Amino acid sequence: MFYNVITLVFVIHCAFISLATTCKCFSTDDDHYKCHFSTRTPYRYIANYNDSKINYPGCTEKKIWLMIRHGTRFPGKKDSSQMIEELPKLRRLILDRYECNESKISEQAYHDLAKWRLDLIKADTMKLTEEGERELIDLAERVQSRFHTLLPEIYNNSTYKLKYTHTQRAEESAKHFTIGLFGQSAAQKVWYHPAEDNDTVLRSYKNCDRWKSEVKHNPKSTEQMRMFINSNIFNETLNEISQVLGFVVDYDTAYLIYLTCGFETAWKKDANSPWCRFLSLSNFQMIEYARDLKYFWNDGYGFELNHRQACPGLRDVFQFFQAESELKAAIHFSHSGTILKLASLLGLAKDATKLRHDSFQLHQNHRAWRVSRIDAFASNIGFVLYECQRDGPSILTMHQERVVQIPGCPENGPCPISIFEKIFSQSINHCDFEKICTL
DSSP states (O other), rough: OSSSOOOOOOOOOOOOOOOOHHTTSSSSSSSOGGGGGGGOGGGTTTTOOOOOOOOOEEEEEEEEEEEEEEOOOOHHHHHHHHHHHHHHHHHHHHHHHHTTTOOOOOHHHHHHHHHHHOOGGGGGOOOOOHHHHHHHHHHHHHHHHHHTTTSSSEEEOTTTEEEOOSSHHHHHHHHHHHHHHHHHHHHHHOOOOOOTTTTTTTTTGOOOOIIIIIIITHHHHHHHHHHTTTTTHHHHHHHHHHHTTTOOOOOOHHHHHHHHHHHHHHTTOOOOGGGGGGSOOHHHHHHHHHHHHHHHHHHHHTHHHHHHHHHHHHHHHHHHHHSSSSEEEEEEEOOOOHHHHHHHHHTTTSSSOOOOOOOHHHHHOOSSSSSHHHSOOOOEEEEEEETTTTTTEEEEEEEEEEEEEOOOTTTOOOOOOOHHHHHHHHHOOOOHHHHHHHO
């Protein structure tokens, strides 16, 4: 028997914590470059450290469904090769310009770069880092604190369903999440559902031929980013960086500096990458916007197909909540593309107008689609089923550990299933993945 009413409540709030940059990254006037690393933003800058139990009077927790991006990882093959091969040459060029009094970098930046060595080997490509392990352990502890009855500390495979994609970073994220739930020893006994290569819930886009053809490999999906990078306003940014370093800098060089600063900041919690010194806050914001354009068109609201093919995830939520079984928690470990497409399907982080190459000034300070916030390492989307005395079965929806408002549902209150199903009827009741994705 399916439930009669589902309540979805979604109100973004910022935790009361001492880490100023964490709340800053969710404000519209953040002034810290570490809030602008796009998909390489470490989760510690956006996490909700308020782990108080979430209570709704007259409502009892019944089930929880989570989709979690893997934690901080090492670069992929392309980025790793570029960093290993190009950074030493770029480092030498920057040092030479300073020694010839042809740059404007500080003496401290010079000394820090002179001492710098890249802590990266090709064998680590795409693997989870120690920081990524901590992110998942800490995330599990906070979620468990909020929903302790759904996520008990004693593991039982009849109440937990855990699944990850067929990748080292997702698998290790799952294993460290369970360490956060059950402890080091008990986590070794956890059983995971076998990883599937054609899993449309965890990674729909890998199995969507139409998306690959019409979006991923379509020049139109990167057109806005390319036009922005070639715009006058972006050239002004490149000129600024060139004046600081003492030689002409193109986008590829500026992005390599941005990339290295982001990865090294994410890997090492207490260390400062010397590469971050060569970009101003406005430089970070400009490059971040270029990346936001990429993901907006490739994974977000740029093309309708992006979120349409994510319907198996939302359908799975309803099937899990509908099933009469002992399972209380379904926890999935996936990737950036899954988080962004599911968020778009739900209508989250949606701006009034599409992000374009010529809309930077409009969207600079007030855009909702800011990947640094909505898709950092270890990003997560969750649904919690409640049984409520007044409304019956109800759902709480969360993003980045924060309750959020689903567009179209009543604000600050329950969302009846009739409204929710009307909003997402196509995804819940008519999710024909083969029809959507067949060329």
